[in-house]
Amino acid sequence: MTVQELAKLAKVSPATISLVLNNKKGVSDETRKRVQALIKKHNYSPPVKSRVPLKNIRFLKYKDHGMIVDGNGDFITSIMDAIETEARNFGYNMSITTADGNFEDAIATVAAESSDGIIILGTEIPPESYHLLDSIRTPFVIVDNIMQGSQHDCILMNNCETILHALSYLHGLGHREIAYARSSVRISNFDERQEAFGKYCKLLGFSCQSKHIFEVAPTLEGAYHSMQELLRQDLSLPTCLFAENDSIAIGIIKALKETGLKIPDDISIMGFDDIQYSRINNPALTTMRIPRRTIGTMAVQRLRQRMKDPRSYDVKIKVGAKLMARKSTAPPKKK
Numbered sequence: 275m276t277v278q279e280l281a282k283l284a285k286v287s288p289a290t291i292s293l294v295l296n297n298k299k300g301v302s303d304e305t306r307k308r309v310q311a312l313i314k315k316h317n318y319s320p321p322v323k324s325r326v327p328l329k330n331i332r333f334l335k336y337k338d339h340g341m342i343v344d345g346n347g348d349f350i351t352s353i354m355d356a357i358e359t360e361a362r363n364f365g366y367n368m369s370i371t372t373a374d375g376n377f378e379d380a381i382a383t384v385a386a387e388s389s390d391g392i393i394i395l396g397t398e399i400p401p402e403s404y405h406l407l408d409s410i411r412t413p414f415v416i417v418d419n420i421m422q423g424s425q426h427d428c429i430l431m432n433n434c435e436t437i438l439h440a441l442s443y444l445h446g447l448g449h450r451e452i453a454y455a456r457s458s459v460r461i462s463n464f465d466e467r468q469e470a471f472g473k474y475c476k477l478l479g480f481s482c483q484s485k486h487i488f489e490v491a492p493t494l495e496g497a498y499h500s501m502q503e504l505l506r507q508d509l510s511l512p513t514c515l516f517a518e519n520d521s522i523a524i525g526i527i528k529a530l531k532e533t534g535l536k537i538p539d540d541i542s543i544m545g546f547d548d549i550q551y552s553r554i555n556n557p558a559l560t561t562m563r564i565p566r567r568t569i570g571t572m573a574v575q576r577l578r579q580r581m582k583d584p585r586s587y588d589v590k591i592k593v594g595a596k597l598m599a600r601k602s603t604a605p606p607k608k609k
Contacts, residue, residue: 275316275318277291277292277320280309280312280313280316280318283312283316284305284308284309284312286305286309290305290309291309294306294309294310294313295313295320328365328366328367329364329365329366329367329390329391329581330366330367330368330369330388330389330390330391331361331366331367331368331369331389331390331391331392331393331574331577332368332369332370332371332384332387332389332391332392332393333354333357333358333368333369333370333371333392333393333394333395334371334373334380334384334392334393334394334395335350335354335370335371335372335373335395336373336377336380336394336395336396336397336398336399337372337373337374337375337398338375338377338398338399338400339375339398339459340374340398341459341491341492341493341496342397342398342457342459342461342492342519343395343397343398345492345493345494345496345521346492346493346519346520346521346547346549347494347520347521347547347549347550347551347552348549348550349547349549349564349566350395350397350418352566352567352570353395353417353418353566353567353569353570353573354370354395354570355567355570356566356567356568356569356570356571357393357417357570357571357573357574359570359571360570360571360573360574360575361574364574364578366390366574369387369389371383371384371387377399377400377403377406378403378406381406381407381409381410384410384412385409385410385411385412389412390412390413390581391412391413391414391415391577391578391580391581392410392412392413392414392415392577393414393415393416393417393573393574393577394407394414394415394416394417395417395418396416396417396418396419396421396428396430396462397418397419397461397463398461399416399419399421399462401422401423401462404421404423404424405424407421407424407426413577413580413581413584414426414427414577414580415427415428415429415573415576415577415580416428416429417429417430417569417570417573418430418431418463418569419461419462419463420462420466420590420592421462421590422462425588426588427576427577427580427588427589427590428588428589428590428591429569429572429573429576429591429593430463430569430591430592430593431463431564431569431592431593431594431595432592432593432594432595433463433466433467433470433592434466434469434470435592435594435595436467436546436562436564436594436595437467437470437471437474438470438474439562439595439597440516440544440546440562440597441471441474441475441478441480441516442474442478443544443560443597443599443603444514444516444542444544444603445478445479445480447514447542447603447604447605447606448605448606449480449512449513449514449542449605449606450479450480450481450513451480451481451482451486451512451513451514452475452480452481452482452486452512452513452514452515452516453482453486453487453488453511453512453514453515453516454468454471454482454486454487454488454515454516454518455488455490455497455501455515455516455517455518455522455523455526456468456487456488456489456490456518457489457490457491457492457518457519457522458489458490458491458492458500459491459492464492464518464519467518467546468518471516481512482512483512485510486510486511486512488500488501488504488515488526490504490522490525490526491525492518492519492521492522493521493525494521494522494524494525494551495525496525497517497521497522497523497524497525497526497529498525498526498528498529499525499529500525501525501526501529501530502529502532505529505530505533511535511540511541512541513541513542513606513607514541514542514543514544514603514606515541515542515543515544516544516545516546517543517544517545517546518546519545519546519547519549520545520546520547520548520549520551520552520559520561521549521551522545523543523544523545523546523552523559523561523602524545524551524552524555524559526543527543527555527557527559527602530543537557537602538557538601538602538603538604539604539607540607542560542602542603542604542606543559543560543602543603544559544560544561544602544603545559545560545561545562546561546562546564547561547562547563547564548561548562548563548564548598552598552600553600555602557600557601557602558600558601558602559600559602560597560598560599560600560601560602560603561598561600562595562596562597562598563595563596563597563598564593564595565593565594565595565596568593569593572591572593576589576591
């Protein structure tokens, strides 16, 4: 017997039958007793709903040295938050595995765990370890690394075009001489940025002398101390400086200000990422905002497609950035 048939016998609506079955208010005592009597007479029991098992997503937070993953403000945590939110929107369970320093062991760990899909933080995965991903049989997606030469799904920022937009902005302010602050610890994103920097400096007519390529630690405090050391060498500076990430830019600003230099009067400073400290720095940092929420959301959406069709072609998605012009940049002073 169906709910509809029972409702017809009791001369009530199916909704009333549901209220009685679930012992909820909204039904008179007389009607409730009549419906309960019919339920007992016809030995009615509601059908058991089949439950669709939840999909289990695993996020692998891999750190080779941790200087970029943990040392660049809220950049990585913002991506992770977006992934977790989007996974929850689709009704997925998400677990996080953190691994330090041994990528082969990290891959073995997640491969042994029961998951329907995996999202891997690729920021600090070294190129010599890319091949280890071939052993994973569960559908997976990489975030924050292009994985050059590998056929895996990747979601990351568009480093090349973002550098072009940044340099075009500085060029538009009137700068023609520029310094480049590169990280002493290299990752795929930094290599892409430096290659694009060299390419577009030539295209736009910037002069970047070798003496103006500064190698510093990639964290805020590390960049500060590195720049202090460089400044002790009676360093000459051009009219502007571009840093590979915001932590480097902010550390350099602190070191320069301690020597008496004014930002941006004496030199304009620009970063990359738009971490939380950029907005509250003094002066507020001009930078390129990377849409971390978009990266995280698209990673989950691509993983869903990969889980539905594990044999589909690999997809590499590059997300654009937005200029955040603030107080650390200005037109160069006329000599």
